[in-house]
Amino acid sequence: MSPPADFRGVSAPRRPKTRDRRRRVGAERNQTLSESAMTEQTSAAPVASPPPSERTAAYAPAFADEVFKNVDSGEEIKTCMQCGVCAASCPLSLVMDFSPRKIFTMIRAGRRDEVLSSQGILLCTSCYACKVRCPRKVPVVDVMHGLAHYAINLGYATRPLTQSFGTHFWGSIYKVGRIDEKEVSRKYFFRDGLVKAAKYGLQMADIGLALMRRRRMKLLPERPIRGIVDLRKMLDKAAELGKGRAG
Numbered sequence: 108m109s110p111p112a113d114f115r116g117v118s119a120p121r122r123p124k125t126r127d128r129r130r131r132v133g134a135e136r137n138q139t140l141s142e143s144a145m146t147e148q149t150s151a152a153p154v155a156s157p158p159p160s161e162r163t164a165a166y167a168p169a170f171a172d173e174v175f176k177n178v179d180s181g182e183e184i185k186t187c188m189q190c191g192v193c194a195a196s197c198p199l200s201l202v203m204d205f206s207p208r209k210i211f212t213m214i215r216a217g218r219r220d221e222v223l224s225s226q227g228i229l230l231c232t233s234c235y236a237c238k239v240r241c242p243r244k245v246p247v248v249d250v251m252h253g254l255a256h257y258a259i260n261l262g263y264a265t266r267p268l269t270q271s272f273g274t275h276f277w278g279s280i281y282k283v284g285r286i287d288e289k290e291v292s293r294k295y296f297f298r299d300g301l302v303k304a305a306k307y308g309l310q311m312a313d314i315g316l317a318l319m320r321r322r323r324m325k326l327l328p329e330r331p332i333r334g335i336v337d338l339r340k341m342l343d344k345a346a347e348l349g350k351g352r353a354g
């Protein structure tokens with residue numbers, strides 16, 4: 108609904124002539140801001156309003172509920188006050204398509220596809236800068252990982268290499284209870300076939316040899332840790348109980 112004709116007068120009343128100059132300048136500035144805001148609202152409305160069918164496709168109002176229900180720590184974003192400290196603290200926000208703060212507000216706006224196909228949720232490196240600085244104690248990093256897990260399970264693959272590395276990383280943990288660098292690298296490098304695997308292997312040969320010289324990587328396969336059976340039971344149970352499963 109358009110604002111009343113005297114809207115500008117109400118939001119920025121004209122100051123009496125007896126007031127000092129500083130107050131008049133402030134009032135004028137307020138008036139200018141009100142006018143800009145109103146111009147933006149009135150002029151942007153017709154342009155930003157797509158047909159109802161497109162609005163339904165672009166905005167899924169139930170998406171916030173979906174996140175609260177299915178994403179690990181998803182409900183925590185209810186307390187986000189959009190201060191932007193997480194975005195300012197995140198070392199990767201400059202290369203993310205959407206910062207954590209934006210992701211959270213987009214969830215509330217129901218922008219499902221944009222959130223689930225965002226490469227930002229898969230770029231998070233778990234540095235925890237956001238989590239320790241959030242004034243509302245929102246576990247930002249947990250939500251980011253929860254969203255990434257949920258998106259991958261739903262079939263979104265915006266960073267296939269990250270996804271592939273993560274899959275082999277966790278495969279190694281499940282198999283032997285630790286990271287077997289040789290196996291993870293081999294599976295990761297062979298994702299694109301033999302020729303590319305040889306090329307990637309040669310590129311990383313120096314690092315591999317240095318790791319072996321310092322006994323950080325063995326030639327022989329890693330043996331499963333003691334208690335691997337119990338560890339697998341725990342991981343299976345966590346997967347069964349955890350959120351993030353599509354459907």
Ligand code: SF4
Nearest residue numbers: 187188190191193241
């Ligand atoms: S720092 Fe916390 S409250 Fe502020 S925008 Fe980020 S998640 Fe929200």
Ligand code: SF4
Nearest residue numbers: 197231232234235237
């Ligand atoms: S934990 Fe992730 S989202 Fe948080 S500051 Fe670090 S990279 Fe950014």
